[in-house]
Every structure is written in structure tokens, then in C-alpha cells.
Amino acid sequence: MLEQLTSSELRGVALRWRIHKKLKKLENTLSKIQAVLIDAENKQMKDIKVEKWLDDLKHVAYDVEDILDKVSTEALRQKLEAEAKIKQVRKKLIPYNLRPRVVSFKFGIVSKISTINKELEEIALERDRLGLQEGVGAESVRVEQRRPTSSLLNESLVYGREEDKAKIIKLLLSDEHNHNGALVIPIVGMPGVGKTTLAQLVYNGDSVKQYFDLKAWVYVSEGYNMLTLTKAILESATGQSCNLNELDSLQANLKKELKDKKFLLVLDEVWNENYNDWCALLSPFRGGIQESKIIVTTRSETVSSVVGNVHAYKLNVLSEKDCFLLFKQHAFVDGISETNPNLEELGRGIVGKCNGLPLAAKTLGGLLHSKVDVNEWRNILESELWELPEDRSEILPALRLSYHHLPAHLKRCFAYCSIFPKGYEFEETLVFLWMAEGFVQPNERKHMEDIAGGTCFRLEDGNKSNNRANKIPEKARHSSFLRGQYDRITKFQAFHELKLLRTFLPLTRREDKISNKRVRQNFTPPREHSHFKVRECRCIQLTDASRANLKDKLHIQGLKLEWSGASSFHEDVLRVLQPHMNLKELFISSYLGEFFPSWIGDQSLSNLVILKLFKCSKCKSLPPLGQLPMLKDLYIEGMHRINCVGREFYGDCLDKTFPSLEILSFREMLGLVEWFGLGEEKELKGIEEFPNLTKLTMQNCPKLQKLSPCFPALVSLEVKDCKALIALPKLLPSSVSTDQPSKRFKKGQRSSSERGDELTPHLCELVIGDCLKLREAPFPLPFMTKLEIRGCSVHHFYGQEESNKLLLEGFAEITSLNSFHISEFVNTFPTGISSSHDCTRRLRNL
Structure with missing residues (x-):
């Protein structure tokens, strides 16, 4: 932004319009504020006032960007008009600067700049009241974000790293060496994947102890200082404290200590990407034997390329089995879960949220340690990782540390990703959106797309964004929504008052589609996708459907099952494909069984919100959907053999049926003749029908004669192509x-x-x-x-x-x-x- 304010093009326009003094004042105030941003970013973690100050500054900065964009656009307009040499008579008579549009524009810009200057002056004054200082605080707060590590480890609490350990030890014990010093082996991975644990396993291996004459372990983190780091290495190598405070004497002593020795050094959590600093640090190590090794753990690909002289070892996540073993060890007394099968089932769902990250499994297991209340486990299952108490979780600090190391423009790219729903897989369009917002820094030697693509690659481990809350901040600038087949106006009510919105993206939810060939080979729902679709259910064998065990797949929130031909196993396959109670959306299409299985409409689907039953043309009756407590949208279409909707549709309810239903649609019901309400049976007269239904659609039901239910909350009624219908449904109770x-x-x-x-x-x-x-x-x-x-x-x-x-x-x-x-x-x-x-x-x- 400051670069744009100081550009020659903008200054030229400002001079012509005589707003240069106001823009200069804006520039000076922003420069004063920018000087304390590092201090403010660190202090916001523990000071809510500083966090609010930064939030206010962010919104004013957006206003400044809007002003600069308008000025640049108007300047470009003037330039194009001048180049085109427009010779209209009216424009010959009236100088450009006196034209009504230009005068109005300049007046509006001057007014807005004055308002922004006042807001920035107040923010600048608040900076001093908060005690924010220039160039201070860049290290002190950040170092606290993670506990220092040591070489000690309880190996009985480590799972699934045997193969990784063997590969690293093979590298350490090999004759491969570097003629210019020790061989450096980087271990790279995302936060919480277990880089430190793997280094500890290797460091304490028996063969490693025998092979090396000397070993040292140093926790580096981001507080990189040549003097203190060299001193820490020397003290770890000798096992004694050191009183030296000069770098030269420290490096001389370290070189003497390592001379003619085969040593192993582990530098844990390295952040410094400066090649010259790394070369200076390595100076004392050239006195050791050539078979000496250095292990560097880092989450940065750039660091690994700077320090390593062999290919980096990229550490992957744990398997689901190993991740559950680790979780179980921390969550259950003595690591035994079999005594409580209910908690074990919830535990497997919680582990699914960990995505194979040992830190997440260990943290969540520790939060639930020795707890037997099912509700506490369910709360952890339904909460997000960032909602966990920070004083008892290392997850958020680990992620925050990575965020703080991003350059300023990449932080904006990362923050922009929050408008996408959790689990959304980004496409190339994201790069162009970043470019359109001006987040990508221009470079004369590279195309903008290449720069943005590199940015996307660097963020590959952090591209899953947070769920957005229903309440949208009034000053929101970027947002999005997931397209639905039947979007209602109420879906967008939260956006009515947003006056500053820049971006509003329509998104399509990605589903995992199982092809015909894949169904025949192996019917296995993927763990990572929350919406799952099978296009050819007729190809699924009963044994495969049973093996898929959808009932235990807690992560699946949306399920689509489609048939496209005859099969003798329709009813059996659908019965076995019963989903978990967490399911929120269910779509069944072209099912050719005569009856639905009992689980459709069962109260165990207590979280089901949307249900669509399409073209199930052989079904003779509807399932008891009235007893689903959370069902809001129900669409039934093309079920030609149903001639009567009666008591079976409502289920066994004591006080009300369809308690949450808001939208109900019957279409293409060619055989439907009657739809009975509960009020027609004496013993059921006290039960409420459709207490919250606001929209009812009846379309192409040519034989329908009677529509008896009562809809007391109905707002929208559409009845089309019901040629036999004599009377509309009741809107009031019969009383x-x-x-x-x-x-x-x-x-x-x-x-x-x-x-x-x-x-x-x-x-x-x-x-x-x-x-x-x-x-x-x-x-x-x-x-x-x-x-x-x-x-x-x-x-x-x-x-x-x-x-x-x-x-x-x-x-x-x-x-x-x-x-x-x-x-x-x-x-x-x-x-x-x-x-x-x-x-x-x-x-x-x-």
C-alpha cells in the first residue's frame, strides 16, 4: 500500500487534483503505524486491546485500498480519454477538471481521504497508549509459543515410525559423506507430524550410540542467534556449562572439542533461511571426521534446501490405525479401550479429525484422559481443533508459529482462504482471485501466474480453512456460499447489511464420486471427504457394501446413492448401506426396491437435515419421516406407485410430526390419490402437523383428489398440474x-x-x-x-x-x-x- 502511495503515477494524479497534501499525510501516518506492526502482531496473542487495534487498522487499510483503486481507475480513464482525443463539442467548451463528473468525483475522494486521515490519527494515538514500540518484540513473544525440546523420549508412546527410523539410521551409518564438512540430513514436515519425535528415536538408537563418538542435541526454534546457538551446541557436546561470551572463542573451543571425532548433532526446529548465517555456524564442524552427521528438523522447504547437502527426508502422517493406537494410549487408562465400546467408537471418530497428525491425536487423547462421560467425548468430536483450550493444547500455537513466518502478502493470501468451507479443494481459480485482489507481488522476471502458483504451493499444508459462523461481521470484505439445488432467499439474509463486501463467491461442493469400475473393484469410502457419492449402486455386491461399514464412518455428512438399472439386490444393498448418525444430507435416486429399509426415517438419523428421494418408482409406501427431529428440507419426486400418503408417513410421534421441516416438495407423483392428515383419526387429533413448514410444493400429481393435512405456518404454497384436486389444504386447524x-x-x-x-x-x-x-x-x-x-x-x-x-x-x-x-x-x-x-x-x- 505504501509503495502504491509513493508511486510516480499516483503522485502525478494527486498533484493535478490537488490532493497530494492529504495523501502525503496519509502516507506519513501509515509509515508511523507500520513501524510497530511486528510488535503488535506478537502482542495480540495475549492482549485483547492490541488485537482490536489491529482489527480496526485492517478495516481502515481496506478503506485506503478502496480509495487508491478509485483514484487509479479515474487516472486511467483520463489517460485513455486523452489518448483517444475525444473531440465532442461539449468537452471542448468545458475544461476536463470542471466537468460535473470529475468535480463530483474529486469532492467525494477528498471527503473520504479526510475521514480516513482522522481515523488513522486516532489509531496512531492509540498505538502510543498501548505501548507499541518500533522494532521491539519480534522475538520475545514468539519464542514462548512452543516448549523447548530435549533428546529424551519414552519410546513406548511412539507408534508407526519404525520404517522412518530405519531409513534415517541407514543414512547416519552409511559411508556417504561431505568433503566440506558433516553430512546434513533435513527432516521436513508439517507442524505436529512428529519430526522431533523421529529425531529423538534416531538419536537414542543403540546402533547410533555405538557409531558416533559424540552426540549433541540443541533446540533452535525461531530465536536464531549465532552466539547463543554456538554456546548451546558446545554445552550439549561437553555436558558442561560455558562462561564464554565471545563468538570467536566459542567456535574455537567447539572446533577443538570436535577434532578427530565422529559426531552427531541434532538441530531441532530450524527457521533461519539465511545461507550466510548457516555457513558461519558450520565453521567449527569442519574439524570433525568426515562421517559426522547433522540432523536438521524444519517445517520449511526453503530451510531444508539451504542447509541440506542430501535430499530432505519428508515425513508423512500416521496411518489411521497407528493414529488410533496413539490416541488410545493417552485417552484411556492403561491404553485399554475395549472395556467401553461406546467411547471407542467416538474415539475413532475423533481420530478421523486428526488426519494422521500425532500431535493432534496426543492432544485430544490427553484432553479426554480417564474421562468416561459420553457427552464430553461427543463435545470434542463435534468441536474444531482451534476451539480447544490453548493452555492445554499445542496445536494452535504450532500453527500460529507457521503463520507468523509467512511474508506479509502471503498472510493475506492465507487469510483469504478462510472464505472457503472446511475441506474445500482449491483449484487454479484461487490464483487468479489472489491476483485480482492484488495480494501477489509483481516481479519483472516472472509472470504473475507463476508467482501466485508458487504461493499456492507454499501454502499446500495449510489450505484447509475454517468454517464460517452464521453471523457475518458488518465490515466483512470477502465471503462465499455453497451452491445448493434449492437455494432460498433466507440463505442470503445475513448479507443484506454488508456494505463493504468486495468478494462474494458461489462455490460448488466437491463430492467423491465412485465410478462403475471402482465400485466393482473395491467399494471403500475415502476418509478425507465429508460428501460421498456412488453412481452405480447396482454394481455393488452385498459383501462389498457390508465391508464398507458406512455406519461407522463418522466423517461422512452427505451421502448420494444412485441406481441406473435392474438388480436383484436393491433392498439388501440399501439396507446394509446404513450411514452413521452424523449424516446431514441423504439423496437416493432410481432405487427400485418396493420398500425402504427401516433405517430411513429411524430416529437414529437424528442429525439429518436434507432428504431427497427421486425416481424410486417401485416403492409402494414412504418411510416414517415425520419422526426425524432435525429434518428441514424434504424433496420427493417420481414415486409413481404410491397412491396414498397416510399415517405411516408421520411415524410414531407423541406431540408433533415433522417438528423442524420447513420445505416440502412432491413432484411427478403420478399415482398419488389421497394425502391424509392426522386430524382425521380421533386418537391422533392432539398431534401437531408440520408446525414449522413454510413452503409446500405439489406439482404434477394428476390423480390427487384430497389434501387433508393442516399447515399452520405456511408462507408459500404452489399447486400445479393437479387436475383432480378439489380443495386446497387447510391453513388453520379444524377448530x-x-x-x-x-x-x-x-x-x-x-x-x-x-x-x-x-x-x-x-x-x-x-x-x-x-x-x-x-x-x-x-x-x-x-x-x-x-x-x-x-x-x-x-x-x-x-x-x-x-x-x-x-x-x-x-x-x-x-x-x-x-x-x-x-x-x-x-x-x-x-x-x-x-x-x-x-x-x-x-x-x-x-
Whole structure:
């Protein structure tokens, strides 16, 4: 930003517009603030006031960027217009700087710069009140973020590293050497993968002890200082404290100590990428025997390339089996989990979140050590790693340390990734988004795409972002949303008040799709994806489906099962493919069994939110979906053999059915004749039906005659191509009177909602199409905003002309109505109502 403020192009524009003094003031204030940013970034970890100060500064910095972008854009516009030599008469008469658009633009820019300057001055004053200092604090706070390590290790608590240990020891004991000094072997890996543990295993190996004359272990971390590091190496090698404080004498003593000895040095957690510093540090080691070795652990690929003179050893994550063994050792008393199978099942789910990282498994196991309350284990399973208490977890400090070592522009790239949902796999478009935001630093010798691509590579271990909360900060600049098949306007309500949003990305969730060939070979759901799709379920053998054991796959939140042909195992395969209770979305398509298995609709699927049953054309009845407590969206389509929806659909509920359902859609139900409500059975009259359903769609159900359930909370109703339907569903319980419109809308009489009657239906949108036998029109409702009736014999709805007249007047009185269309009704007004009548004029104007 400061570079942009000091650019010659911007200065030229500022001088022409006479805003150079204000921009200079802006530059000076930003320079003053920038000098303390390192200190502030470190102190924010422990001081909430500093954290807020940085947050305020970030938002003002965004405002500055917006201003500079506008100035640059306007300057470019002027340049292009000048080059094009526009010769319009009006522009000849009026100088460019006096044109209304330019004057208005300059006035707005000056006003905004003045406002930003005031905000920055306040932030600069706050900097002094917080005690932030220039060039101070860069090391002191950071070093505290991780506990120093030593060479000691309890090998009984290490799992899955036998092969890695053997490979490193083979390198140490080999005759391979470096003529210019010791052989340096870098061990590289992401935070928490176990680099230090592997170095400790190797350091304490019996063959290593016998092979080397001298060994030393030093924890380096980020506080790199040549003097203190050399002193630490000397003290570790000799086992004695040292009082020397001059680098020359320390290196001389170290060289003397290592002379003619075969030594092993471990430098744990190295961050310094400076090649000259590394060469200076190695000076004393040239006195040792050539078979001497140095092991360097680091999470930085750059460090490994600087220090290593052999290929770096890249340490991978643990297998799921080894990760669970490690977790079990720390979570259960004596590491025995078999005595509590419920906790063991939850434990396996928790281990799945660890993604093979030993640090995560050890930390989560330690948090649950000796605890037997199932709820505590479930809380850990459902929480995120960054929500764990920091004083009892090393995970967040380890990640934060990596973040702080990123250059400033890479920090912005990393932070930008937080607008993507957890587990989202980035594509090349991310690079172009970074470029569009100006996060990538230009370089004359490289294309911008190459620079950005390198950036993406460097962030490859940190590209899984946080879940965003439902509440979006008012000053948010970047956000995104996952596309759904049926997105509602309510999905975007949180964005209505965001005035500063720069980026709003529509994203498509990636699913793991199992191909036909892969299904035949091996049906194994991948551990890392939360949404799983099988396109050819007809190819799955029953034994493979059973082996997949979906019931124990806690990480799967979305499941799509599709059939595309006949199979004799439809019902058995679907029965065995029962998912875990954590499942939130289920989609079953083209299933050809006659009945659904009992687990669909079972209360064990207590977390299911979205259910879609498409083209299951041989099914004779629906499962008991009314007892699913969290189900919000239900879509049923193409189930032609179902002719009646009755009690079986609601399930065994004591007080209410479909307690959370908000959207219900029936489409292409060619055989459906009747849909019964619970109110028709005496023993079930007290049970609430659809208490929260707001949108109901009935489309292409040509045989449907009866729609009996009650929908007290309905906001939107769409009924199309239901040619046999006689009456619309009830919006009020049967105990509430539904008077004819002639009584409801007599002049001067208030509606029930105005009297405060809570049972008044809140229907806002009503769409009816091609319902030829429908003989009952909806009476006007006080909240209605949209009414469409097409292809119906509307003029026979009430049978009496007077009723039709009052009905029309009733609709005209609804002030909220903004969309109105009734075919064969509006254009054939009842006797006594002319086209100039007030109510018809108002309805025509909609």
C-alpha cells in the first residue's frame, strides 16, 4: 500500500487534483503505524486491546485500498480519454477538471481521504497508549509459543515410525559423506507430524550410540542467534556449562572439542533461511571426521534446501490405525479401550479429525484422559481443533508459529482462504482471485501466474480453512456460499447489511464420486471427504457394501446413492448401506426396491437435515419421516406407485410430526390419490402437523383428489398440474372457523390478524396452475404478497356473483400485495364492478 502511495503515477494524479497534501499525510501516518506492526502482531496473542487495534487498522487499510483503486481507475480513464482525443463539442467548451463528473468525483475522494486521515490519527494515538514500540518484540513473544525440546523420549508412546527410523539410521551409518564438512540430513514436515519425535528415536538408537563418538542435541526454534546457538551446541557436546561470551572463542573451543571425532548433532526446529548465517555456524564442524552427521528438523522447504547437502527426508502422517493406537494410549487408562465400546467408537471418530497428525491425536487423547462421560467425548468430536483450550493444547500455537513466518502478502493470501468451507479443494481459480485482489507481488522476471502458483504451493499444508459462523461481521470484505439445488432467499439474509463486501463467491461442493469400475473393484469410502457419492449402486455386491461399514464412518455428512438399472439386490444393498448418525444430507435416486429399509426415517438419523428421494418408482409406501427431529428440507419426486400418503408417513410421534421441516416438495407423483392428515383419526387429533413448514410444493400429481393435512405456518404454497384436486389444504386447524370472504372483508371490519389472533394463516405467496376441478378459492389474507391462478375455472369458485365481487374487493384491500394474476377473472369483472372501479384499478397497477 505504501509503495502504491509513493508511486510516480499516483503522485502525478494527486498533484493535478490537488490532493497530494492529504495523501502525503496519509502516507506519513501509515509509515508511523507500520513501524510497530511486528510488535503488535506478537502482542495480540495475549492482549485483547492490541488485537482490536489491529482489527480496526485492517478495516481502515481496506478503506485506503478502496480509495487508491478509485483514484487509479479515474487516472486511467483520463489517460485513455486523452489518448483517444475525444473531440465532442461539449468537452471542448468545458475544461476536463470542471466537468460535473470529475468535480463530483474529486469532492467525494477528498471527503473520504479526510475521514480516513482522522481515523488513522486516532489509531496512531492509540498505538502510543498501548505501548507499541518500533522494532521491539519480534522475538520475545514468539519464542514462548512452543516448549523447548530435549533428546529424551519414552519410546513406548511412539507408534508407526519404525520404517522412518530405519531409513534415517541407514543414512547416519552409511559411508556417504561431505568433503566440506558433516553430512546434513533435513527432516521436513508439517507442524505436529512428529519430526522431533523421529529425531529423538534416531538419536537414542543403540546402533547410533555405538557409531558416533559424540552426540549433541540443541533446540533452535525461531530465536536464531549465532552466539547463543554456538554456546548451546558446545554445552550439549561437553555436558558442561560455558562462561564464554565471545563468538570467536566459542567456535574455537567447539572446533577443538570436535577434532578427530565422529559426531552427531541434532538441530531441532530450524527457521533461519539465511545461507550466510548457516555457513558461519558450520565453521567449527569442519574439524570433525568426515562421517559426522547433522540432523536438521524444519517445517520449511526453503530451510531444508539451504542447509541440506542430501535430499530432505519428508515425513508423512500416521496411518489411521497407528493414529488410533496413539490416541488410545493417552485417552484411556492403561491404553485399554475395549472395556467401553461406546467411547471407542467416538474415539475413532475423533481420530478421523486428526488426519494422521500425532500431535493432534496426543492432544485430544490427553484432553479426554480417564474421562468416561459420553457427552464430553461427543463435545470434542463435534468441536474444531482451534476451539480447544490453548493452555492445554499445542496445536494452535504450532500453527500460529507457521503463520507468523509467512511474508506479509502471503498472510493475506492465507487469510483469504478462510472464505472457503472446511475441506474445500482449491483449484487454479484461487490464483487468479489472489491476483485480482492484488495480494501477489509483481516481479519483472516472472509472470504473475507463476508467482501466485508458487504461493499456492507454499501454502499446500495449510489450505484447509475454517468454517464460517452464521453471523457475518458488518465490515466483512470477502465471503462465499455453497451452491445448493434449492437455494432460498433466507440463505442470503445475513448479507443484506454488508456494505463493504468486495468478494462474494458461489462455490460448488466437491463430492467423491465412485465410478462403475471402482465400485466393482473395491467399494471403500475415502476418509478425507465429508460428501460421498456412488453412481452405480447396482454394481455393488452385498459383501462389498457390508465391508464398507458406512455406519461407522463418522466423517461422512452427505451421502448420494444412485441406481441406473435392474438388480436383484436393491433392498439388501440399501439396507446394509446404513450411514452413521452424523449424516446431514441423504439423496437416493432410481432405487427400485418396493420398500425402504427401516433405517430411513429411524430416529437414529437424528442429525439429518436434507432428504431427497427421486425416481424410486417401485416403492409402494414412504418411510416414517415425520419422526426425524432435525429434518428441514424434504424433496420427493417420481414415486409413481404410491397412491396414498397416510399415517405411516408421520411415524410414531407423541406431540408433533415433522417438528423442524420447513420445505416440502412432491413432484411427478403420478399415482398419488389421497394425502391424509392426522386430524382425521380421533386418537391422533392432539398431534401437531408440520408446525414449522413454510413452503409446500405439489406439482404434477394428476390423480390427487384430497389434501387433508393442516399447515399452520405456511408462507408459500404452489399447486400445479393437479387436475383432480378439489380443495386446497387447510391453513388453520379444524377448530378455527374459516369464514367466507363476504364475511371476512365487509367494509370496516378488521381481519383476525389485526385483532391479534395468532391462528391467522401467514400465507404470503400462492400459485395455482392447471387445477381444473378446484372449486374453492383462497380467501384474501392480510400478509399476501403474491397471487397467481392460471388455467382454473375461477369464476365458479364461489358460485355467487356477490361473493366474487366481495372477493375482488378483499384482495384490493391488501396493501402488501405486489404480484396479482388470475386468468379468466380479472378481465371478466362481475356485474357492478367496472374496469374503472378503485379495486380493479389498484389490482391492475400491480
